[in-house]
Amino acid sequence: MTTPVIELRDVSRRYDGGPPALHGASLTVRPGEAVAVLGPSGSGKSTLLNLIAGLDRPDGGTVTVDGVRVDRLGEAAAARYRRARIGMVFQFFNLLDDLTVADNVALPAQLAGTSRAQARRRSAELLAALGVDRHAESYPGRLSGGERQRVAVARALVNRPALLLADEPTGALDSASGEEVSALLAGLNAEGQTLVVVTHDLELAKSCTNRTIRIVDGHVTEEDAR
């Protein structure tokens, strides 16, 4: 039995005295799995993703990712954890408009202390692999939505993370671009990349993941494996 990449035990999170966003949630994800997290708006999907990424801390329970107790990390340690182990893809890309595509991709590596030359080499490799290398010196504003999301995926992979987290990665894309990104994620998983995808889109869940969990009102209520 391989060691889980993600292990959540009885995790709770409540915001400002409101109803719990997550209540007693437990989840285990093994290396190489691709997990889709489904659920309606406000169900706790993004909270779950934030807790795994170390962007937020639970009120109770434990979050362990790649052997690291994420729920115990301070802000600085969480930042180091993210850049070493986590790649994130956002719904609205969150590319930095003032940086070129290549600099956007290189940024997490440089923040981790990689030299500029090495970071640029890795950036070029990834952009080429994802088919957007012709835009390396362009600014994100000139790219289509699908191209931007490919750049965002390249940026997420630059530090060779143990885990790739994607929050509604096709939510802001037209259907053709959405399919491209879906195929890209499936390809990455096929190469062994562990993947957690938060989405409303059942088609996306089916096409690029091999397991689905549902969250309703803060509870992990269902789990399907395909």
Added chain:
Amino acid sequence: MSALGRVVRAGLGRRRVQAVVIGLAAMMAVTASVLGGSLLVASSAPFDTSFEEQRGAHVIARYSADAGPPEAAAPPEVTASAGPFPTATATPDAGAGVDRAPLVIAGRADPGGPVDAVAVTAGRWVAGPGEVVLATDGPGGERLLGREVRFAELDTALTVVGVARSVGRTAEAWVLPAVLAEPEGYQVLYRLAAADTAERVDAATAAIGAAGGGFTGARSWLVVRHEAVRETAVFVPFLAAFGVLGLVMSVLVVGNAVAGAVASGTRRIGVLKALGSTPAQVVWAYLAQALVPASAGTALGVGAGYLLAVPVLADAGEVFGTTARPVDPLVGVVVVAGALGVVAVTGLAAAWRAGRLRTADALAVGRTPRPGRGRRAGRLFARLPLPRPVGLGLARPFARPARALALVAAVVFGTAAVTFAVGLGATLAEVQSARQPDAADVAIGGGGPGGLAAPPTAAPQPGGQPPPVRRVDAGAVAAAVDAQPGTAGHYGVSRAKTSVPGVPGTVVGLGFSGDTSSSSYRLISGTWFHGPGEAVVPAPLLSATGTRVGDTITVEDRGRPVALRIVGEVFDTRNDGLQVLTDAASFPGLPPTSYHVTVRPGTDLDAYLAGLNAALGPLGSEARPGRSSGFSDMLFLIGGLTAILTLMLVVVAGLGVLNAVVLDTRERVRELGVHKALGMTPRQTMTAVVCSIVPPGVVGGAVGVPVGVALHGVIVPAMGDSAGTRLPAAAYAVFSPAALALFVVGGLLIAVLGALLPAGWAARTRTANALRAE
């Protein structure tokens, strides 16, 4: 609460930091303005105001003691009189460290009366024959309270029970009339119906003199006024410079804070308009959001300004030789109206612009990125071998040039203020040093009638005659100084009462012997004299004689004409600048009345003095420490005011930076969230934010330093002009290259300090919250 009121309250709650910045900026600006304004009012006519309050004497008439106490004259010009008061001249001996110049003592049982109400500033008025009250501007002051001072000429020792101020300087000490049983003369103090011109005072004095009673002479209040006004005039350009700096910077910072607050709320304005608010309602809502914190800050600032002004005005009163003035309420009213006016105008302009925006455009602001700006800089910094957070920070100002300019402006003013203030402090130190040109480690003798002789401490001779002044062998004194181990050098000064054709009154001739290189005389132009027949003179004498450096003047010394070629202009404010400084051989037969000694480094001064006095004692002379401690009151006050006003300007500049960085970090909160999500640590976030103010900080410092130097170059000569003299070159050349470089760093420091708070806030912001921010 109305809908508009709710919008205002919610807006204030949502932007607490900006509200605090507006409030603090307004508070600092108002505090500085109240303080500066109060000082300007107090400086405008301090002597005249105090003179009227204390019913100062327009004419101090002197009468001979031969005919007994005179009756006050009553010509029509006189409206009130006080006296006759017996007078005498006596030299105090209060021990080491106290000047022993003779004092004019008046016998008065009561400090009040119809003329010259003497204000007791410490202790009490004399109540018994063994007591004396000293004038505040005399020797010792409050230090001598309770001490016994011996007056050899009066054959008595008197206890100092009070310190008092006569605005017309009618005497330097007061005793009960009974103490002066055998006075040298009498004084009668007169107030006149009209005393605004010298002609009127002279006419009234002539009428007083014509009434007889042993009248021997009089002094006009205009003489005292001239001295007082000349001393205080130096403040005006100094305060005006700080006032203008403070005002411009306050307008800049408050205006920028208000405009920034409105501009950053543009999207919210769009939402309000989409919900049905009219442009006018939007304008009023945002104006109110600026005025509420500004009003609170203004109220606090007025209070703080008044509190701070009380001790400062008390100090100013000391310097002006007047009683402490209350804070003028009009200053507060004008400052409050001005501050709120600035806020209202700036806020109105910004809110009006936002109110007129089309709703769709307003809603789009803050969502649509502004592409293009600063990308070249971003590429450049990305390619430099710098840590990535540093490069990201350095490139930031180029993306928001208008905000960067506001930052630069705040730093320029802060740096200029610091540069100007430090330069002014150094200038004042130079001036202070030059005002005491004979200050040395050790002094022997002084300018009094006794010359090198130790002050008389012996009992008077039979018949009440003062002890005879001993003649001291100057050559023996010089030899004793030379022989004393530890002596590095010394020079002697002889003093002659001379006259110069065309110059009314006495011109003091100072003859120097020995090595004067250790003295603190500062030349304004020309060279120091090289031998007899050459002289250096202060500007007032050049002006009075209509001469220039290179001309020759004739000085009459004891009936003998002495031709002296002026080879230099020296800074010397003593005796109103009516002095001639020359080689001692120019005044032959005149022995030194003082010696000024420099000791070798590391010499124990107390042991040196003890050894030297053992040698001088048998010669009838005495050595004492040659430097009075620290700055004079006026220079000390200027230094204190400079520090306070500079600190305020620096704080206001820091608030300007704080406001700009707060606006920027708020605006970039989502971008910062992305950085953090990608692995930027809190320390790297802080580094990026702090580095974003480095370019404006460096540019602001580099511009602010020359501005401060230029301001110094304009204000210092103006201060000299106000004081009626030119200043020595050393007073201008106070900035070393190293100091200037430090000031540039100081500008950067102001910027960094102002940015630390928002940088810390950015570093602490939870990543998830930042990513959710709109």
